[in-house]
Structure formats: C-alpha cells, structure tokens
Amino acid sequence: MDYAVDPMRHRAHRVDSIQRIIDWWIMAKQTLSARQSVVVGVTLFSMFFGAGNLILPPLLGLQAGTDTMPAALGFLVAAIGLPVLGIIAVALAGTARDLAGRVHPMFARVFVAAVYLAIGPCLAIPRTSSTAFEMLEPLLPASLAVDIPRLIFSVAFFALAYVLAMHPGRLTRLLGRVTGPALILLIVAVTVASFLTPLPELSAAQAPYDNGAAVQGFLVGYQTMDLLASLTFGLVIATNIREMGVTEPGPLTRAISRAGVFAGVLMALIYCGLAYVGVSASEVAAGATNGAAVLTASATQHFGIAGTVVVAAIFLLACLNVCTGLISCCGTYFSNEIPGVSYRACAFVFAAFSCFLSNFGLDAILAFSVPLLGAMYPVAIVLVLMGMFHAACDERPIIWPLVVGVTAAISVIEALRDAFAPAATLPIDALPFADLGLSWVVPAALAALVAFFCGLIGIGKVSAR
Template sequence: MTTGKLTSRQSLFVGVTLFSMFFGAGNLIIPPLLGLQAGEAVVPAMVGFLVTGIGLPMLGIIAVGLAGTIRDLASRVHPLFAHVFVAANYLAIGPCLAIPRTSSTSFEMFEPLLPAGLSLEVARLVFSVVFFTVAYLLAMHPNALTRLLGRITGPALIALLVFVIGAALFDPASSLEAAHATYASAPAMSGFLTGYQTMDLLASLTFGIVIATNIRELGVTDDAGLTREVSRAGIFAGVLMGIIYCGLALVGVNIAAVLPGATNGAEILAASAGQHFGTVGTVVVAAIFLLACLNVCIGLISCCGTYFSDEFPRIPYRVWALGFAVFSCVVSNFGLDAILTFSVPLLNAMYPMAIVLVVMGMLHKVCDGMPAVWPCAVGLTAVVSIATSLRDAFFTGAWLPFDVLPFADLGMNWVVPALLGALIGVVVSFAGKKPQSAS
C-alpha cells in the first residue's frame, strides 16, 4: 500500500545505500592524511573539510530534491550549459575519473599481499577485469541497490571501519604533532579545499536519480514524499560519514609520529592496522578498500548508465553500463598516480560552478524570481574557474587577472565574481521587468 512515507527500517536501508554509494576511495584515503598533516590544527582543518566533504553534498542532495534534477538546475543558466555541464559531471564522476579510481585504489591496497616476483602490470590487468566484471553484473539491477548496498555490503563496510577506527580510539597519541604546510597557516581553508577531492558534491547532483528510483520501488511516488525521503537519506548518510571521517582523521593523528612523511592515506591506514593487528590488519584494510570501492563503482555505473540511456534512449542501459565498465577498466590500468594527476584541474574547474548551483538551488524560489541571476552568477564563476584550472594544468606560473582577486591565494578567486554576477543578475532582472500601468 502506498503511504507516501517509508517505514523506519526502509528509511535506514535507503540511508545506508546512499552512504555506500558515496563512501569510496577518496573518502577513505583523504581524512587520515589530513589528520596526519594537520596535527595540532586537526580540529579547524576537519571543520573546513566537513563543509565540503559532507555539508555541500548533503545540500546538493536536498537542492536536487527541492529544485529538480541536476539538468533542471543547470537549465536555469542556459539549455546549452545544461547539456555540457551535466554530461561533464557524469563523465567526471564516472568513466573519466572516479570509476577507474575505484579499481586502481583497491589494487594499490592488495599489492603488498601479492607474491614476490609477480608482474604488477599483469596483476593489475587481471584484477581490473575481475573487478569491473563483478561491478557491471551487479549494476545490471539498479533497482536492487537498496537490498545489496543497504543490507549487505554497506553494513559490512561499516563493521570493518569500526574495527580499524576502534583500535586507534583505544590507543590515542600521547601528544599532537605540529601542523604541516598550509594546515599551519590556514587549516580551515586548507581542509575546505581538500574536501574537493572526495568529489561528493558532484556525485550528490547525480545520485538522486538512483535513490529516487529505489524510493519509488518502495512505494513512495508523490513529489513531496520523494523530496522528504531523499532528504532524510541524505542527512543520515551525512551524519554517518561525519563520524567515520573524524575517526579516520584520528587514525592519521595517532600514527603521525611513526610515519611523519607519509603522503598517502592508504599507507597510513595500512600502517595503523598493521601496528595493531599485524598481517590480519593489512588484510582487513584491503577488504575495506575493496568493499568501499566496489560499492561506489556499482553506484556510479548505475547512475551514469541511467542518465545516458535516458538522454540517448536508442542505446539501452545495459550497453551504456558495459561501455563505461570497459572504458574504466582500460583507464584504471594507467595507474592511480596518473588518474589523480588528471583529477585536480578538472575538479578545480567544476567544483565552483557546482557550489554556486547548489546554493542557488537551495534559494531557487528567490532566484527564479530574478532569472538573470542564474546565468550571470554561474557564468562569471565558470570563466574564472575554467581559466584558472587551464592555467594550472598547462601554463603553471602564468599570471592571470583573477590572481589579484580576494581569496585568490586560498584557491577561491571565484567567490567575488560569483557574488558580482549575482548582483548584476538582480539589476538586469529588475531592469527587464515592465512596470505595470495603473488601472
């Protein structure tokens, strides 16, 4: 019977499903490294990280629920922008970056367990083929994601994380290390920018499709009910991720004296688990990474396949999903370092636009009354973020006029242009309104 509301048990499963779709490679390796590098400044650094790592993605889920799909949001800027931005978003969180990263990161964790003398190239190829075959087969049933992620792999992942984080909680560091690099001078802002690397804000604009499908399958079909249940799932997933993020950061803080020069969160987690549990700990961490990455891979293949099959219905979902799995398998064999190097400029270009869209989506009733605000604010943000990212990727050190803007030294030179664009949009909107004649 359709009640327009999920039971508490159903809502819990949907929330765990959303958590499992979000919580992947980046979510595992970034907080421990932040904790290690931030040291005594870990609290403000984590506050900044939680804003972009949890706050913005949860707002993204809610904004999509309030204002429509990611296409509905982007179309308010311009139809052409909607086509380009939405496709770029799906490709970024899908086959071009995030999906290959799931396999590459999982393999990095299994590498220490491989027999000596085994060819890493051959091992990586075999691992990626098996990994993406399993992910593709499971993604063939997107409506069953709640049963799979919410009831089986999601709880298993949480249990393994509690195992590793609990060991760090019961063996705290005797003193905090000094903060490294930018965490020493601007910990909160450094944490904020570090949150970009999770890619969760971009993902939040797309995961709503699959989550909404699962909620409909559970009997909630009215718009108000869907918005409410998607928001509840987002809040649950956000709280759960926040607790785990803080625990993972604590792991990094506690191991800092042992690995002061560590540059990889996976190395930190493996060292912590090995310190407390020996070889068993290394196996547990490898299992955590495999589960987390497989969960996210399944969700991303499902989301990307659903979107592109809707956009190009002549090609069925299963063909899109297979194409993304095969392409991602090929890209993953270039190695994790190559994928991460490519990710930084792409995320720096897209994240500012996504942030502006989400903020305006939360205020869509006000912004829709002044329609010029959308193209002006997002347009100026896009010019600054794309130009800066291209410079950083291909012309490192070259000067841009945007470098003199406020917050440029913090990597946020797009903030003032976004506000200026919004102001211009307000003026243009009011100037374009015809005065009503007195009757």
C-alpha cells in the same frame, strides 16, 4: 446563498472535502518506514563513500596535529555539507537537468553530461579499481611485476561491478543491507583499535595546515568529489524510493532529503574517527604522504599482517560499492539521453572503458583529475547554493546565467592554465582568494549583486501575475 438552498453547491463541497481526505491519506501513506529510511540512507552512504573518502581524513589528522579540530570542521563543511545540500537542491528542483536548466537548456545538457562523465568513466570509476589494486599490491610478492596482476584484477573488478549494476532497482538491497554495513564494521574495527591505544603527544601542524587549518581542510574536502556525485546520485536513490511505494513529488523529496542527512551524519562520524586514526598514528606513520599509508600503518600496528588484509578489504569494498553505484547512475542517465541505446549497453561501455583507463595507474588518473575538478567544482557549488534559494533566484532569472557564467569563465580559464601552462601568470591571479584556489568567489558574489539590482529596476525580473 447557503447549502440548504443550493444542494449542488453542498454536494460539491462534500466531494471536495472527501477528495482532501483522500489526498491526505495518500500523502500519509507515502512515507518510508524507519527501517526503510535507514536502508536508503546506508545505500546513499555506500555510493558516496569511496577510496578518496577513506584516505583524506587520516592524512588530515596526521598532518594537522594540534590543529586537527578546525581542519576537520572545514573538511566536514566541504565533504559533507555541500554534498548534502546538493542532494536536497536536486530533490527540490526535480533532477540535476532541471537545476542546471535554469541557466540555459543547452548548458544543462552539456554540464550534466560532463558531470556524469567526470564522476564516471573519465575519472572516478577508473580510480576505484586503481586505488583498490594499490592497496592489494603490498600483499603480492615483491619480485612480481604488477602489470599483469593489475590487468587481471581490473577485468575481474569491473566484471563484478557490471553484474551488480545490472539491477539498479535492487541496489538498495545490496549496498544498504550487505556491503554497506560490512564496510562500516571494518572501519569501526580499525577506528576502535586506535581509540584503545594511548594518544601520543600531538605535534604542531604541518603544511598545508600550518596556515589557516580550517580553510585548508575545506579545500581538501573538494577532493572527495562528492558534490558532483550528489548531483547524480539522486536519480538512482529516487528510483529505489519509488519502488518502495513513495511516488508523490512532496514525499519523494522529503525521503531523498532524509536519506542525504542520514548519510551525511554517518559520514561525519566516520570522518572524525578516521581523522583520529591519523592523529594517533603520528609516530608509526610519521612521514606518510597519503592516507592509505596512514591506515595501513595503524592497522598493522594493532593487528599485524591481518591489519594489512583488513585495510585492503575496506578499500576493496568501498571501491566496489562506489564503482557499482557510478556505473548504474551513468548507465541510467545516458540510456535515457541516447535514443535506441539500452541501459545494459551503456553500462557495459562505461565498465569496459573504465577498465582500460584504470590500467594507466592511479598517478596518471589523479594528474588528469586536478584541472577537471578545478573547472567543474565551482560551477557546481554556485548551482547548489542558488538551488537552495531557488524561489528567490527564480524571481530574477538573470541571476542564473550571470553568476554561473562568470564562475565558469574564471574556473575554466584557471583550469586550462593549470593543465597546460602552470607557471603562467593571469590577471585573475590578482583577485581576492586566488592564492587559495577561490578566485571565482568574489566575482560570483558581485554578479549576484548585479542581478539583484537589475531586478530592482525591472531588468531580468519575473513580472507579477
């Protein structure tokens, strides 16, 4: 039967064709302009780039010496590659809850809440204020006790961050157009000054880079915490992109992915520049034990006391950017999770609690962070890696709880040992790569193989329909 004989079929075909054209036109319109894409990318960069991102590469360059290149490559894989994959994996899944929900709905609630608390009021948010204050402390009179100035600074810092976070939909306008570019310009000023200075003779790699520089650089990249952050930042970025007119799932995913890649490239350029600052400061910053001291020594060498002020301004902007983004992310998530609690109330509680914790000092906060990250980071890594191949993994759903369960068990046991009995010996210490803090890798791979073979024999595999 042809269309001439069946006019109703012909009409339906025309309607279907017209609908396809309309759908294509809508999809074509659901695209950010080049300028909008850049603004969103800079916004994401500003939310990621905090104090930890600033202080790790210069110390790497100082300590790695002649092995700076392999160490930097390892660092870039962990500090940029994994977070960009995290942004994309969450975009493909929909939300961090959807990604973790493939393991179990209850696991998703607990794990995602733990991620938000870790990168929020329990660790990362208080660290922003403490780090910023430590960079300002050298500018205070030496005879002045720091307790009262730290309290005043933290109250003012979190009050400003709270006010800025009250408009999460306008975060792109602030971070992407004002504070983000200002931060980049300040970093460029310090980096360019190092490039204009003759490079001193490179020294041999110091510990820990004197044994497997690339692996050590990879492990140091964990300390940025950006993989955990990537699981949460997608929510705020998606809100901003929707307000720009991109609401369809496909175009929204592509816009988020492009923003992640753009932010990753920008961070890679800055990381390499900051690592070079550390290499070039091998004489003026000899013996430095943290990247803040390296940056301060380099900036002071080139700009005098003004250099100290510039470095303090860089840290203040970086910390304020990240603090604002984290308060916004955490407030948005928990206001949606807790019935009857507004975003404003959540943001205020997180800001006030973080202000309280920040006054315990940076050392106390960092001491608490090591076991917490040790327990959570491996789980986040396997979730993101499986999320990138979710189609294949979803064919064998058993792989999700099996791999994540094995990884979580080993990581939590090791983290509890490190927190409460660091001298104790455990059976997992005999696992491959345990001396590198990667004892979970081989068991996770074996769990994936077990899930694969279970699927071959029909166990835990989705049946074809």
